[in-house]
Amino acid sequence: MTATVSIPRQSSPPDEPSRPPEDGWHKFRRRALTLLIIGLLIGVPAGYLVISANQSRNSGKDKEAKYSATGLTEGWPTRVQRRLYDVWIPWDATDVTSYETNNWKTSRLYVQFSTSDDGLNRFLSTLKATPSSLKKDDLAIGERDRHVVDWAFTGPGPWSGLTHAQKNPAPTLDVVVNRTDPQHPTVYVVSRTIP
Numbered sequence: 055m056t057a058t059v060s061i062p063r064q065s066s067p068p069d070e071p072s073r074p075p076e077d078g079w080h081k082f083r084r085r086a087l088t089l090l091i092i093g094l095l096i097g098v099p100a101g102y103l104v105i106s107a108n109q110s111r112n113s114g115k116d117k118e119a120k121y122s123a124t125g126l127t128e129g130w131p132t133r134v135q136r137r138l139y140d141v142w143i144p145w146d147a148t149d150v151t152s153y154e155t156n157n158w159k160t161s162r163l164y165v166q167f168s169t170s171d172d173g174l175n176r177f178l179s180t181l182k183a184t185p186s187s188l189k190k191d192d193l194a195i196g197e198r199d200r201h202v203v204d205w206a207f208t209g210p211g212p213w214s215g216l217t218h219a220q221k222n223p224a225p226t227l228d229v230v231v232n233r234t235d236p237q238h239p240t241v242y243v244v245s246r247t248i249p
Contacts, residue, residue: 126151126203131163139163139245140225142180144173149240153203158249164203165243174231174239181218181227188214194228199244207242210234222248 076084130136130143131152139161143150147167155162169177178184193207194215200207207213207230215230225247232240 126153126164126166131165135163138225139247140220140227141165141243141245142177143167144169144176146170146173148238155202160246160248162199162202162244162246164199165245166203166205166240168235168238168240170238171236174241177241181216181229183216183218187216188229188231189216190214192216193230195230195242195244196228199228205230205242207232 128151130150131139131141131154135141135152135154136143141163143165144167147169150165150167152166153164155164175185178187191211191213192215193213194217195205195207199205209232212233213230214233215228218227218229220226225245228244228246230242232242234240
């Protein structure tokens, strides 16, 4: 047998004044404050999501534009690309453009830049070569690669080139140099690697 216990109801303390009924203005203010808080609790995270989605979409569009580019684009290749393709660009290089292609068989990085005589010497030294290693009228970059980036090599010269062959998986570099402006040679490089 269980006993039920009833608890007496407590009445409000006698010294506490009773609250007057809420007037229309107070009711409106309380409801407006409640709506404002609810709106902020929903609106701030929703706004953050919209901003974040726009940034993500814009980032995707930038990457899509970069990777859908066909042909040389202005700007230095990334450090990762330069390291992967073993292409060193002198610090004083100007008019730097690059383009990368990848497929299941071969990956290529095309780079074009102008530099000083000293910059050319430093570039060639990274290939364990010297200016005398460049063979006159040797257009080491083949027709296929020239066609990919619209290099014609028909302007005034002198033109010279070399191939820096390395054992796989190290890349092979084909280099062509145009000395139309003897103080600022233009260098064309195709680095290809087999993944």
